[in-house]
Amino acid sequence: MELTLINQLEDAAWEKQLPLLEAIMARCEQVLRLEESYLVSLVIVDDEQIRAINRSYRKIDKPTDVISFALKDQEDDYEMMEGERELGDIFINVDALKRQAEAYGHSEEREFGFLFTHGLLHLCGYDHMSEEQEREMFALQEQIIDAIIKR
Template structure:
């Protein structure tokens, strides 16, 4: 899977980037995602993610992670279909935005490492890109169960 990383904070170390990339590659293999799939991950501060949260979700507060799934259709949207799409374009899952400030805050709040919280948020966003959600109780159990299974199998435990 091809992952584009954008660090707007300059707070992410090369080791953090490598760990997130390896974890997302592991999660992609776990879900049997095709190798020619693309996605992006942007690391930002609370102010930046608050603007996105306000503009796209109507919530004027910073959040930890936001995902924009390109394959998800909104109400009254029609799917975009290209002839021979598989041969022309690689599959693009979408974009994940992670607030590094919220990652640091939550790591302290939950009593685990920054790396564990960053990995948790990356996998959480990745599952959203792949159609998982946690609005309904049953969906939440499925998504959080899968999230824990992936993190545990990778070795990133609380």
């Protein structure tokens, strides 16, 4: 996978996490047995920015930790045109990331990796709308992230 990082906050700390993100993408390719290399965009935002996105696209007027916009949802009938390899966009809210890392008692790096993995799995067609889907997706998240960042 290839990554485009868009740092809306211009905080260089997040750009230093590129090796982590690359390791997660490589592990995701391995675990999901992806045969092609895809493009993914990651946008770093704060509470205010993600709240506006959440309100606009999901009609939920509050901030969230991560939102993914897949270019191809499972329900879509279209196929990617030849040469198109872009999966979609992941937006990570670093304000929520910091709060959650503290609440869960682990590093910001692990929370960042977890949120990125979660968003990446959504782009690959996984969801957690039912208990069965949630078990499958969360097991994959742990399989990917635990191999890279220990608890």
